[in-house]
Amino acid sequence: MNTFRSNYISYMKKYCCLLLLLMVYLPFAKAQKNEDIESRTKNYKKLAGYFNFYWDEAEGKIYLEVDKFNQEFLYVNSLPAGVGSNALGLDRGKIGGSRIVKFIKSGPKVLLIQPNYDYRAVSNNADERKSVEEAFAQSVLFGFKAIVQSDDHVLIDLTPFLLRDSQNIADQLLQSDQGVYHTEESSSAVYLPNTRNFPQNSEFEAIITLAGKAKGREIRSVTPNPDLVTVRMHQSFIQLPDNNYKVRKFDPRSGFFDTEYMDFATPINDPIVKRLMIRHRLQKKDPTAAMSEPVKPIVYYVDRGAPELVQQALIEGASWWNQAFEAAGYKNAFQVKILPEDADPMDIRYNIIQWVHRSTRGWSYGEAITDPRTGEIIKGQVSLGSLRDRQDFLIAEGLVQPYEDGKPVSDKMLKLALARLRQLSAHEVGHTLGMQHNFTASVNDRASVMDYPPPVISLKADGSIDLSDAYKTEIGGWDKRAILYGYQDFAPGTDEDKALKDILNETLKQGFQYISDDDARPAGSAHPQAHLWDSGNNAADELNRLMALRKQILTNFSEKAIRQDAPMATIEEVLVPMYLIHRYQTEAASKMLGGLYYTFALKNDGQTVTRFVPPAEQWKAFDALMGTISPDALALPEKLIEKIPPRPVGYPRTQETFKSYTGLTFDPMAAAESAAGATLSFMLQPERAARLIEYNARDNSQPGLLPVLNKLVNLTWQAPQQNGYKGELQRLVNNLVLKQLLTLAANMQAAESVRSIALLQINDLKSWMLKTIPAATGSAKANLLFGLSQIKLFEDYPDKFKPAAPLNMPDGSPIGMDDPGCGM
Structure with a gap:
């Protein structure tokens, strides 16, 4: 109880x-x-705009008021404060991509979902559209919990979304072997100065810290504490453009970028893949007028952080595009201004030309935020590496050698650097107007700023260097034709398809050519007129001219190329681009060997589709290439070598100086190896070798691989042996030739016909060596014995044999990236 x-x-x-x-x-x-949203947020700072949001100062949180469910908008992320390493590619201003997204609600959850616009049904039939939408996966980018709901408005905590690694920097650092990192929430926070709201766009920014254990050299070189990498990430919610933009069908001959998708509503007799041009919206106030002002001009803004001289050069170069728009009948359609003082460069409303700093000189590039539905460019974003002008200044120092005791320093270096900046500004803005590279423009009087231009250098009658025509000072003829095609606004009633075809036909009639990246960048590419940093109408003729110019430069090269009180060893920094001034023209000339002229022809457009390079032109290119590896070409003047001491304290070797086999001392043999090795690798590239065989089989007047190899061996190994320095250079080239032959024969990815002919040449060379060695003495005999030993290694271990690669040339193109995409 x-x-x-x-x-x-x-x-x-x-x-x-x-x-x-x-x-x-x-x-x-x-x-x-x-509780409603108003009462919940009464103590928060409200920022009204496209999406209203609230700042909770006490908790450091952003609350977003979602009032647009199932309404699509554009989501963009970017990197306003970067890492500073060109090799890593995480630059200030980098755009992470643009996606169409929408909020949907399910019970207490709010999801941010990305529809799949790669697959569509452009149809008035809702069921047809739904069938495609349900056939392909979508992506939920983030999930939120509804905190408060007032009618059809929902308040969510956006902070976790903002404080995540939206740029996937941790993955990029891992893939580049820099270390394992994760987002450190305690060291990350909303960055309020650039968190703003506007009627058509809501902008958010956060300080993001990635913590980990640093492993790579690149991340260590640019962070004060490489275990803690702090950047800023920006995210934008942007109202989609209205439906008044008129899409333009892509043509592969136009020189523009495209966006593509599959349209499952397409009739079965039409192509299902649709391709649209990437371009800005531009309309004439009077489309019937030959010249009209635009309804709304395209305006670009230059970074306020660029030095004054640089700002002016960037404005001038970018403004060249107004010449092209005037040729298309627009008045003041393209404008360039200084960015307003209170403007945020990441704001979607501003097309930006920004000046980006890195630890090494790097690529510049032009990106665009586009509407994935239509290809309309909403924002152009140009990033220009700030160290590029210093490299151009360095090249000019080598050419002009201006530092003479008691004499004023020439202004030619500054003029050259600024001339290059103007061209660079025009080039990268061109990408943000929708244009691709055109790597055949150099053969047509530099017809496009969308090519990669070397400085055009010549000799005056007195033997001095002439830089007066180093770079173009205006937009190119090709550029005007391309803008006419991409942006012409046709009068009502015009048959637009016919009018566009007429524009392209006239462009072809005027002799303009267009070949882009995939046909120019690969070392084994075939088009003899498509290359980066080349010049002249004929690659072989220009290489011969450039080699004669190089000889003059090297003969006169001295300490006048470096400033007063600079360490003598720093002559090497200026010497590198002079010694290798032919490097890109060499690669261009190599494409004539086993080359093929071709066009992006459409059926019945009148263009020649393909055409062999004439045999005489190929042999001329062969001779020009051999001229770059002769002992006379590779040798440096003795008086110059004597002036290059070992590196002093504080001036170590870098990516932009020659390698060395001789320890601390300057090694002219290593410099020669890097140059000659590059020439031979271009000449004996596997795809080029395969084309030589194929083209000879189809037309026996074509050179063929075996005759090329026979002549190569005859001019190197079997040539009379020289003595002294030039004799050593000759034997160095002999070894490089054999290495390339062995590499070709051992390359399991090469065509078997290529490997068999390489093997035949190696066997014939071996027989010649065995016959020659009894009479040989000294270094010549050593050269033969070493060659025979390499051949025996290959014969004994054909599957495992891999000869040592020749030394690489110091960096020429901007450091750290083999393929910049759309940059230069």
Whole structure:
């Protein structure tokens, strides 16, 4: 009984306590249920705009008011404060991509979902559109929990979304072997100065810290504490453009970028893949007028952080595009201004030309935020590496050699650097107008700023260097034709398809050519007129001209190329681009060997589709290439070598100086190896070798691989042996020739016909070596013995044999990236 009473009393106490708690909580719970967004956010700072959002200063949180469910908008992320390493590619201003997204609600959850615009049904039939939408996966980018709901408005905590690694920097650092990193929430926060709201776009920014264990040299070189990498990430919610933009069908001959998708509503007799041009919206106020002002001009803004001289050069170069728009009948359609002082460069409303700093000189590039539905460019974003002008200044120092005691320093270096900046600005802005590279423009009087231009250098009658025509000072003829095609606004009633075809036909009639990246960048590419950093109408003729110029430069090269009080060893930095001034023209000339002229022809457009390079032109290119690896070409003047001491303290070797086999001392043999090795690798590239065989089989007047190899061996190994320095250079080239032959024969990815002919040449060379060695002495005999030993290694271990690669040339193109995409 006592036990029962005790339990009863205990039960009643707990019941009363519970009842009391419920009495206190229920009114509170009811208040919570009835709480609206206004009362919940009354103590927060409200930022009204496209999506209203609220700043909770006490908690450091952003709350977003979602009032547009199932309404699509554009989501863009970018990197306003970067890492500073060109090799890593995580630059200030880098755009992470643009996606169409929408919010959907399910119970207490709000999802940010990305529809799949790669697959569509452009149809008025809702069921047809739905069938395609349900056939392909979508992506939920993030999930939120509804905090408060007022009618059809929902308040969510956006902070976790903003403080995540939206740029996937941790993955990029891992893939580049820099270390394993993760987002450190305690060291990340909303960056309020650039978190803003506007009627058509809501902008958010955060300080993001990635913590980990640094492993790579690149990340260590650019962070004060490489285990803690702090950047800023920007995210934008942007209202999609209206439906008044008129899409333009892509043509592969136009020189523009394209966006493509599959349209499953397409009739079966039409192509299902649709391709649209990438371009800005531009309309004439009067489309019937030959010249009209635009409804709204395209305006670009230059970075306020660029030095004044640089700002002016960037404005001038970018403004060249107005010449092209004028040729298309627009007045003041393209404008360039300084960015307003209170503007945010990441704001979607501003097309930006920004000046980006890195630890090494790097690529510049032009990107665009586009509407994935139509290809309309919403924002152009140009990033120009700030160290590029210094490299151009360095090249000019080598050419002009201006530092003479007691004489004023020439202004030619500054003029050259600024001329290059103008061209660079025009080039990268061109990408953000929708244009691709055109790597055949150099053969047509530099017809496009969308080519990669070397400085055009010549000799005056007195033997001095002439830089007066180093770079173009205006937009090119090809550029005008391309803008006419991409941006012409046709009068009502015009048959636009026919008018566009007429523009392209006239462009072809005027002799303009267009070949882009995939046909120019690969070392084994075939088009003899498509290359980066080349010049002249004929690659072989220009290489011969450039080699004669190089000889003059090297003969006169001296300490006048470096500033007063600079360490003598730093002559090497200026010497590198002079010694290798022919490097890109060499690669261009190599494409004539086993080359093929071709066009992006459409059926019945009148263009020649393909055409062999004439045999005489190929042999001329062969001779020009051999001229770059002769001992006379590779040798440096003795008086110059004597002036290059070992590197002093504080001036170590870098990516932009020659390698060395001789320890601390300057090694002219290593410099020669890097140059000659590059020429031979271009000449004996596997795809080029395969084409030589194929083209000879189809037309026996074509050179063929075996005659090329025979002549190569005859001019190197079997040529009369020289003595001294040039003799050593000759033997160095002999070894490189054999290495390339062995590499070709051992390359399992090369065509078997190529490997078999390489093997035949190696066997013939071996027989010649065995016959020659009894009479040989000294270094010549050593050269033969070493060659035979390499051949024996290959014969004994054909599957495992891999000869040592020749030394690489110092970096020429901007450091750290083999393929910049759309940059230069």
